[in-house]
């Protein structure tokens with residue numbers, strides 16, 4: 352797989368082009384739509400309301416987005432028209448900006464193959480988020496095409512993540528580190544196209560995953576509405592080259608009066624930490 356078509360080299364090219372590791376979450380919450388449309392809080396949004404909101408968000412963030420991450424839930428909530436709209440929005444995003452479909456799929460291989468067709472063939476996403484619970488054969492259909500990639504949930508950002516993901520295995524290490532190792536190995540036997548989701552709300556997990564998997568790409572949600580500490584999380588999870596991590600932010604941008612300004616400020620905050628990590632030689 353050449354660097355011009357493989358997912359992570361393309362993501363890297365975009366990060367360098369806009370000097371940004373900020374991933375823009377496209378999560379059209381109903382409460383946000385009331386800000387931009389005539390819908391009142393009691394009525395369900397229409398696909399047109401959602402499209403207007405997403406168009407505005409994309410327009411405001413185009414210059415700083417290293418990628419877009421639409422969460423399929425908010426589109427499925429609209430029924431059939433929602434999926435059509437999602438495909439339409441993805442088609443509007445310029446080709447040099449990767450689209451990561453947040454769908455957290457996880458099912459037996461043959462069913463996973465159908466999900467992969469839906470994500471890549473119909474929606475034309477470049478990458479997906481997956482749940483690891485059903486093991487490697489539930490992941491493989493999403494990474495057989497080396498131009499695509501999967502970010503597998505390793506340590507999620509929500510409080511309930513400790514219920515299972517932090518359980519100690521027989522070697523005393525938490526389950527999420529085993530997930531990290533499994534995914535790293537899987538990536539190596541494919542096109543290095545497996546990344547991990549590690550929440551920015553758990554910096555200890557970020558540190559441990561980075562130390563276990565020095566090269567892996569990490570998607571680290573949890574900044575803004577979920578209260579993660581941007582500086583601490585990036586310091587824990589970035590590679591020494593200031594890459595290897597992207598931070599998706601949704602509500603902290605989409606709720607802002609000035610979405611463009613909020614996104615630019617986040618980009619700058621992230622870059623300040625990246626510069627410290629690179630110049631400070633945190634990891635050598």
Ligand SMILES: O=C(O)c1cc(=O)[nH]c(=O)n1[C@@H]1O[C@H](COP(=O)(O)O)[C@@H](O)[C@H]1O
Pocket residue numbers: 376378422453455480506507508509548549550572573574575576577599600601602603
């Ligand atoms: O896979 C994800 O992106 C994800 C994983 C995770 O552990 N936590 C998490 O919040 N997310 C998603 O990231 C987004 C976070 O949104 P904000 O909290 O508004 O920035 C939502 O779409 C979540 O579904």
